[in-house]
Amino acid sequence: MAPSPQRRIDVAGLVIALLLLALAGLVWWDMTKLQILSPYDLGPKVMPIVVSIGLTLLAIGNAVGALRGDLPARDSLDWKPIALILGGLACLIILIAIGGGFMIGTALLFATTSAAFGRRAFPTDLLIGAVIAVFIYVLFAKLLTLSLPAGPLERLF
Amino acid sequence: MEAFASLADGLAVAIQPMNMLFALIGVLLGTAVGVLPGIGPALTVALLLPITFKLDPGGSIIMFAGIYYGGMYGGSTTAILINTPGESASMATALEGNRMAKAGRGGPALATAAIGSFVAGTIATLGLTFLAPYLVDIAVSFGPEDYFALMCVAFVTVSATFGDSPVRGLTSLFIGLLLGLVGIDILSGQSRLSFGIPELYDNIEVTTLAVGLFAVGEALYVASRRHVHEEKLEAVRGSLWMTKEDWKRSWKPWLRGTAFGFPIGALPAGGAEIPTFLSYSTEKRLTKHPEEFGHGAIEGVAGPEAANNAAAAGTLVPLLTLGLPTSATAAMMLAGFQQYGLNPGPLLFADQPKLVWGLIASLFIANAMLLVLNLPLVGLWVRLLKIPQPWLYAGILVFATMGTIAANPSPVELVMLTVFGVLGFLMRRFDFPIAPVVVGLILGPIAESQLRRALSISLGDPMVLLQSPISATLLGIAVIALVLPFFLKGLGRFKAVED
Numbered sequence: 132m133a134p135s136p137q138r139r140i141d142v143a144g145l146v147i148a149l150l151l152l153a154l155a156g157l158v159w160w161d162m163t164k165l166q167i168l169s170p171y172d173l174g175p176k177v178m179p180i181v182v183s184i185g186l187t188l189l190a191i192g193n194a195v196g197a198l199r200g201d202l203p204a205r206d207s208l209d210w211k212p213i214a215l216i217l218g219g220l221a222c223l224i225i226l227i228a229i230g231g232g233f234m235i236g237t238a239l240l241f242a243t244t245s246a247a248f249g250r251r252a253f254p255t256d257l258l259i260g261a262v263i264a265v266f267i268y269v270l271f272a273k274l275l276t277l278s279l280p281a282g283p284l285e286r287l288f
Numbered sequence: 289m290e291a292f293a294s295l296a297d298g299l300a301v302a303i304q305p306m307n308m309l310f311a312l313i314g315v316l317l318g319t320a321v322g323v324l325p326g327i328g329p330a331l332t333v334a335l336l337l338p339i340t341f342k343l344d345p346g347g348s349i350i351m352f353a354g355i356y357y358g359g360m361y362g363g364s365t366t367a368i369l370i371n372t373p374g375e376s377a378s379m380a381t382a383l384e385g386n387r388m389a390k391a392g393r394g395g396p397a398l399a400t401a402a403i404g405s406f407v408a409g410t411i412a413t414l415g416l417t418f419l420a421p422y423l424v425d426i427a428v429s430f431g432p433e434d435y436f437a438l439m440c441v442a443f444v445t446v447s448a449t450f451g452d453s454p455v456r457g458l459t460s461l462f463i464g465l466l467l468g469l470v471g472i473d474i475l476s477g478q479s480r481l482s483f484g485i486p487e488l489y490d491n492i493e494v495t496t497l498a499v500g501l502f503a504v505g506e507a508l509y510v511a512s513r514r515h516v517h518e519e520k521l522e523a524v525r526g527s528l529w530m531t532k533e534d535w536k537r538s539w540k541p542w543l544r545g546t547a548f549g550f551p552i553g554a555l556p557a558g559g560a561e562i563p564t565f566l567s568y569s570t571e572k573r574l575t576k577h578p579e580e581f582g583h584g585a586i587e588g589v590a591g592p593e594a595a596n597n598a599a600a601a602g603t604l605v606p607l608l609t610l611g612l613p614t615s616a617t618a619a620m621m622l623a624g625f626q627q628y629g630l631n632p633g634p635l636l637f638a639d640q641p642k643l644v645w646g647l648i649a650s651l652f653i654a655n656a657m658l659l660v661l662n663l664p665l666v667g668l669w670v671r672l673l674k675i676p677q678p679w680l681y682a683g684i685l686v687f688a689t690m691g692t693i694a695a696n697p698s699p700v701e702l703v704m705l706t707v708f709g710v711l712g713f714l715m716r717r718f719d720f721p722i723a724p725v726v727v728g729l730i731l732g733p734i735a736e737s738q739l740r741r742a743l744s745i746s747l748g749d750p751m752v753l754l755q756s757p758i759s760a761t762l763l764g765i766a767v768i769a770l771v772l773p774f775f776l777k778g779l780g781r782f783k784a785v786e787d
Contacts, residue, residue, distance in 0.1 A: 212511035
């Protein structure tokens with residue numbers, strides 16, 4: 132990295148510092164609701180106090196780094212693949228939550244992730260994802276006797 | 289010799305046909321998953337944990353041993369052939385190994401890595417065999433305050449001492465400690481940071497965290513910067529075998545790498561990065577072919593690979609004898625033990641000698657299997673590397689989500705997986721190390737309970753931490769290890785100004 136005469140303030144770094152501070156506050160607030168039951172046990176409060184103070188100090192440390200522009204260089208970011216993958220995960224979660232089973236969701240996740248990595252064959256990938264879902268179902272549910280969330284499709288097997 | 293007798297007992301367990309089969313499956317699965325780009329040994333173990341869920345503890349822990357070594361082995365294959373080290377400890381291997389592959393010497397590079405890993409793994413496992421009983425004897429006399437102090441050392445060294453930035457390393461560690469708070473506090477029965485969500489009451493699963501951070505995080509990260517960075521697979525051309533010259537240039541680096549790797553791995557300091565880089569720079573200094581370094585020197589593959597594997601076996605010393613994981617992979621192994629209610633430490637050696645020594649004996653067997661199977665099978669692993677990237681990551685995500693939901697059938701668990709994935713993505717983007725989060729989550733609650741036990745024995749007097757000589761010394765080491773990098777960084781800055 133070439134040292135520039137005027138280092139820029141890293142806004143993302145400051146956001147990270149603020150998030151850490153918010154987490155520290157959350158831990159502290161949660162700690163105040165706990166009760167100490169035994170006079171000899173330091174109780175469940177000690178560790179949250181340590182973590183909260185630590186996070187506060189680290190928030191300051193990160194903020195200083197951000198103000199100095201000490202953060203490592205970053206590449207430009209492509210948001211579309213991220214949205215595709217997270218969208219696939221969201222579909223899977225919703226489908227399982229409403230009792231749609233995991234197979235449709237898995238096929239969708241496979242196809243969206245594949246698209247996120249630049250494939251342009253959504254229907255084919257959906258089919259491949261479905262085949263993999265069946266394979267995993269047989270492996271997990273039948274061979275290893277693990278339970279996977281069942282929906283209309285899974286009940287056919 | 290006590291160690292020999294124990295090892296012989298262990299071998300008797302390990303060579304039972306069923307256990308041999310478990311070791312074989314472990315080795316094959318570990319290599320197959322570890323060879324996939326972007327999957328390091330820690331994620332390999334995390335992804336395969338749910339598969340061993342319903343097996344009996346003995347067999348599945350032997351399988352872990354195979355997965356552990358297989359994952360290491362697969363990782364080095366990827367580092368050599370695509371130059372994407374799955375973990376920082378493979379970086380040195382990628383440096384020279386990928387150049388060798390580009391120059392058409394991929395075969396010998398893979399061979400020296402494999403044989404070096406075998407040599408280092410075997411010597412280091414022997415070291416583990418002889419060191420473990422001594423450490424167990426010492427560990428038995430440890431009080432809770434000593435354990436707590438030891439964990440402080442591990443926390444500091446894992447996060448602050450060896451990373452690029454102590455602040456970012458400690459930030460990762462504290463995020464892990466925060467996640468470790470979530471759930472019901474065993475000693476008081478009160479829930480912390482659970483917000484009334486039932487899934488959060490029984491703590492955050494280490495596997496969910498690791499798979500989220502490593503698998504989902506990695507997929508998001510690679511997808512987001514696909515337009516700037518593309519991977520290229522080097523074909524294995526020419527002979528697979530090492531020439532006489534290659535052997536002559538390899539055996540000393542193997543031994544030196546082992547000498548770096550095992551002691552550093554065995555210390556509760558963590559990390560295989562330091563020994564691999566020490567080994568790399570040593571070989572660079574000692575070589576008779578300095579002109580080849582940076583263009584594919586076989587010593588630069590042989591040494592660091594040996595160091596890496598020796599360190600991996602070394603981290604099993606604190607893990608098995610003290611219950612102290614000092615790397616993300618070791619943390620996953622500990623999670624594997626915990627899923628059967630087993631707690632590694634001196635008591636495990638006393639209560640379950642068959643299991644522990646069976647595991648150690650299996651390490652030898654897994655190592656030999658890797659050597660015998662994997663050199664001939666290298667063509668098969670290379671074919672796995674050719675899976676198109678979209679399908680590869682899609683498959684990883686599908687397997688990651690299914691493993692998570694099979695272990696904990698609830699959509700909330702998947703939401704957590706996704707959140708950890710986003711966290712892993714952000715941490716990669718802003719260069720925060722990931723291993724300290726995993727170590728913090730798994731070690732934080734243990735450290736807390738040791739601290740509280742120590743304080744309740746001393747009736748709340750915190751001086752107990754300094755009155756025990758062991759604990760006082762360890763805490764002193766932890767403070768030095770915490771302050772040192774800031775001091776050294778200051779020195780580095782002075783140097784930069786002088787330049």
